[in-house]
Amino acid sequence: MEFLIEAAGLAKNYPGRAQPAVADLNLRVAAGEIFGFLGPNGAGKTTTIRMLAGILRPDGGRVRVAGVDLSRDPVAAKARLGYVPDEPALYERLTGAEHLNFLGDVYGVDRATRARRGGELARRLELADSLGMAIGGYSRGMRQKLAIIGALLHDPAVLFLDEPLVGLDPKAARHLKDLLRELTAAGRAVFFSTHGLEVAQGLCDRVAIIDAGRLIAEGTPEELGATPERAGSLEELFLRLTGGQDR
Amino acid sequence: MRALRAAACLMLRLDLLGIFRSRRWWVPLVIAVGLVPLELGWYGLLRALYVLFAARNDGRMVLVLGVTAGMLTALLFGSAYLLSAIFYGRDLAFLLALPLRRWQVVLAKLLPVVMNEYLTLLFVAGPAFAVYGAGAVAGPAYWAALPLVFVALPLVPLAVATMVILALDRLAGVHRESVRTLSGLGVATLVLAIQAMVRQTQELRLDAPAVAPLLAGYRAWAAALDRWFPFPGWAARGLTGHPGYLLAFLGTSGIAAVAAVVLAGRSLETLTAAHRSRTVGGDVWRERGRLRAMAFREAAIHLRTPVFLTSSLLGTVLLPAVLAFSILRGHPVEGAVPQRLQILAGLGAVGLSVLAAASAGLGATALSREGRSFWLSRLLPVPAREQCLAKLGYAWSWSLVGVGLAVGAVSLLARLPWGVVLPCAGTAALAVLVVAQIGLLVDLYRPRLDWEEPRQAAKGNPNVLLAMLATAAVLFPGGLGGALADLAGLAPWKIWIGLGLYMGLLSVGGWLLLRGLAEGAYRRIERF
Numbered sequence: 200m201e202f203l204i205e206a207a208g209l210a211k212n213y214p215g216r217a218q219p220a221v222a223d224l225n226l227r228v229a230a231g232e233i234f235g236f237l238g239p240n241g242a243g244k245t246t247t248i249r250m251l252a253g254i255l256r257p258d259g260g261r262v263r264v265a266g267v268d269l270s271r272d273p274v275a276a277k278a279r280l281g282y283v284p285d286e287p288a289l290y291e292r293l294t295g296a297e298h299l300n301f302l303g304d305v306y307g308v309d310r311a312t313r314a315r316r317g318g319e320l321a322r323r324l325e326l327a328d329s330l331g332m333a334i335g336g337y338s339r340g341m342r343q344k345l346a347i348i349g350a351l352l353h354d355p356a357v358l359f360l361d362e363p364l365v366g367l368d369p370k371a372a373r374h375l376k377d378l379l380r381e382l383t384a385a386g387r388a389v390f391f392s393t394h395g396l397e398v399a400q401g402l403c404d405r406v407a408i409i410d411a412g413r414l415i416a417e418g419t420p421e422e423l424g425a426t427p428e429r430a431g432s433l434e435e436l437f438l439r440l441t442g443g444q445d446r
Numbered sequence: 447m448r449a450l451r452a453a454a455c456l457m458l459r460l461d462l463l464g465i466f467r468s469r470r471w472w473v474p475l476v477i478a479v480g481l482v483p484l485e486l487g488w489y490g491l492l493r494a495l496y497v498l499f500a501a502r503n504d505g506r507m508v509l510v511l512g513v514t515a516g517m518l519t520a521l522l523f524g525s526a527y528l529l530s531a532i533f534y535g536r537d538l539a540f541l542l543a544l545p546l547r548r549w550q551v552v553l554a555k556l557l558p559v560v561m562n563e564y565l566t567l568l569f570v571a572g573p574a575f576a577v578y579g580a581g582a583v584a585g586p587a588y589w590a591a592l593p594l595v596f597v598a599l600p601l602v603p604l605a606v607a608t609m610v611i612l613a614l615d616r617l618a619g620v621h622r623e624s625v626r627t628l629s630g631l632g633v634a635t636l637v638l639a640i641q642a643m644v645r646q647t648q649e650l651r652l653d654a655p656a657v658a659p660l661l662a663g664y665r666a667w668a669a670a671l672d673r674w675f676p677f678p679g680w681a682a683r684g685l686t687g688h689p690g691y692l693l694a695f696l697g698t699s700g701i702a703a704v705a706a707v708v709l710a711g712r713s714l715e716t717l718t719a720a721h722r723s724r725t726v727g728g729d730v731w732r733e734r735g736r737l738r739a740m741a742f743r744e745a746a747i748h749l750r751t752p753v754f755l756t757s758s759l760l761g762t763v764l765l766p767a768v769l770a771f772s773i774l775r776g777h778p779v780e781g782a783v784p785q786r787l788q789i790l791a792g793l794g795a796v797g798l799s800v801l802a803a804a805s806a807g808l809g810a811t812a813l814s815r816e817g818r819s820f821w822l823s824r825l826l827p828v829p830a831r832e833q834c835l836a837k838l839g840y841a842w843s844w845s846l847v848g849v850g851l852a853v854g855a856v857s858l859l860a861r862l863p864w865g866v867v868l869p870c871a872g873t874a875a876l877a878v879l880v881v882a883q884i885g886l887l888v889d890l891y892r893p894r895l896d897w898e899e900p901r902q903a904a905k906g907n908p909n910v911l912l913a914m915l916a917t918a919a920v921l922f923p924g925g926l927g928g929a930l931a932d933l934a935g936l937a938p939w940k941i942w943i944g945l946g947l948y949m950g951l952l953s954v955g956g957w958l959l960l961r962g963l964a965e966g967a968y969r970r971i972e973r974f
């Protein structure tokens with residue numbers, strides 16, 4: 200099996216904090232997989248995704264993206280990944296179109312491909328009419344959509360998304376889910392964090408649960424006890440593993 | 447009322463905290479220390495004028511003068527305070543969400559502005575009140591009315607400033623950005639004008655024959671003021687035993703304040719409105735080379751953020767212009783300058799270029815300007831040294847404009863020959879490259895990225911000052927060496943070559959350092 204994301208012994212300590220934010224984290228995501236990353240607030244999901252996407256320097260461990268070591272050849276690894284942060288802070292003064300063109304220029308996407316892929320995504324996410332507007336005037340959801348289009352413009356082998364469904368309207372959320380399925384069908388890998396357990400159950404090929412910086416469970420939703428008939432059991436598992444309802 | 451009080455207190459606290467949080471608490475301190483001689487001079491001038499006026503039985507004129515100065519200052523500073531409170535403030539939306547009426551929101555927003563105004567007025571109008579009170583041995587009626595007048599003093603100017611700003615905002619429609627840029631440039635022009643005026647008056651001889659007509663004319667001046675702007679006259683008469691005028695002054699001030707608050711309350715929606723949109727001409731998709739794309743990002747962020755643009759405009763364009771102008775107007779040069787002085791003038795032009803480039807701070811805020819969007823820089827498959835190269839190129843090209851201005855102005859005014867202008871320009875171009883590199887190095891190691899308002903990355907960025915100090919430390923030996931070599935009688939061409947080598951070596955070293963350190967420094971940045 201070809202693994203597009205490999206993390207080994209990943210660790211992160213923020214200065215001035217006694218507890219590590221992430222400790223000895225190991226995981227692998229294969230081509231064609233949608234991987235769901237679950238965990239309570241402050242568990243270390245954002246920290247992990249940032250390290251995997253090369254935004255944050257890990258204190259220890261290795262990350263390989265599409266077979267390229269992120270610390271050894273960061274430029275090549277970054278060219279193969281896309282990332283949508285939880286709160287997309289974009290260049291307020293650029294228009295949506297300028298932002299996408301900037302990314303296209305930097306990732307070396309030619310104009311025809313930009314027009315085809317970017318135009319299609321903008322239409323599906325209903326952002327096409329707002330591309331001429333300065334990002335400073337975008338709503339949260341619009342920023343999210345623009346960040347998603349930007350992350351997909353160069354057709355990355357691996358896509359990281361941090362709570363991508365927050366702030367999206369139901370229609371856009373549906374489009375995004377379809378999009379993620381299409382990507383994995385084309386052999387890409389998708390890694391996303393979420394608090395929506397039904398989403399994880401319905402969408403993901405595999406899920407992992409992180410608590411206090413450590414992986415505490417990993418497997419297919421079925422392995423973790425969730426079947427279509429026993430909907431909601433992922434929730435029970437989550438609550439049990441992360442300390443119950445009344446911690 | 448409770449909600450209003452809470453909101454007002456919060457606004458005040460934020461205003462004060464802003465100063466301390468930004469680790470710039472020493473700025474007001476430095477200003478205060480710098481103000482002492484100015485304040486003493488102002489007090490002395492008013493005392494002298496009071497004696498002159500009192501001799502003509504017109505001591506009240508010193509009050510008119512103080513109040514006029516106070517109201518003008520209140521207008522000027524008020525506009526600046528208001529602009530930053532209303533346009534730069536992100537908390538308006540937050541205030542609107544509180545259970546407050548609209549006029550209460552405006553009041554909460556205005557309170558810090560008014561407090562700032564009173565503080566300023568204490569220094570401007572205060573001495574006039576003291577001079578008159580002491581000089582005329584004023585009775586209790588004067589001291590009782592004084593607080594009322596003082597409280598009312600900034601209200602009319604503030605109301606005027608509010609209405610002008612609102613009108614500009616209306617006129618400019620969604621182009622709120624241009625209002626900010628315009629007012630920034632307006633303030634800059636005003637500073638220039640005051641500068642020119644001060645120069646003019648300094649050239650006026652203050653001997654008796656010159657002062658006599660001036661003094662004779664003051665009554666006409668006062669009458670004109672009474673006709674066009676009666677408030678200072680009202681305040682002065684009100685303070686000196688005419689209760690009717692006192693009521694008129696307090697009444698108009700009160701009405702103006704209420705009108706401004708109500709009007710501003712009506713316009714709150716437009717003030718919080720969304721940013722303008724840029725229309726996309728024809729095809730949305732257009733392609734650039736990678737380095738050009740990086741340069742485009744630098745330019746777009748810098749040019750389209752008014753605070754960034756105005757602060758570097760001030761440094762790059764105004765500073766060399768004003769300095770060259772003031773230095774050379776004092777000593778008009780007749781004919782060609784002797785060779786000795788040519789070198790010194792050339793060195794001065796280089797120094798001016800360096801000062802302009804350093805105070806524009808384009809290198810020292812190069813990373814900071816990206817703010818929270820910095821994650822994109824970490825994400826992009828572009829080596830940090832290439833991103834730094836784009837930043838360096840952008841900062842340098844701006845500084846070169848300053849070099850052109852500074853060297854051009856000095857050369858024209860001192861009538862330097864081409865044989866001096868060209869090596870001088872070359873040396874200055876290399877020197878400002880070093881300035882940009884030093885700035886960039888400072889910003890690489892301590893970028894200010896977690897800002898909410900862009901001015902925190904520009905005017906409020908300590909990196910600009912730090913880089914300035916570092917620049918002075920690095921470049922000063924070169925300038926000193928050049929000047930000493932000139933005094934020792936070394937041939938000019940040798941001095942220029944020596945300086946060129948010094949700057950050239952520094953800039954090559956600077957680039958090697960940047961190249962080597964950029965990647966590691968980028969990876970270490972975690973706060974954004």
Ligand SMILES: Nc1ncnc2c1ncn2[C@@H]1O[C@H](COP(=O)(O)OP(=O)(O)OP(=O)(O)O)[C@@H](O)[C@H]1O
Nearest residue numbers: 213214216220238239240241242243244245246247
């Ligand atoms: N910049 C930072 N400096 C210091 N500590 C941080 C920083 N960012 C995160 N942390 C800490 O690291 C831990 C993990 O945070 P992280 O943001 O990764 O959690 P998360 O799983 O994404 O939470 P959420 O579900 O709320 O998004 C938390 O305890 C948090 O307080």
Ligand SMILES: [Mg+2]
Nearest residue numbers: 244245246285
């Ligand atoms: Mg998170």
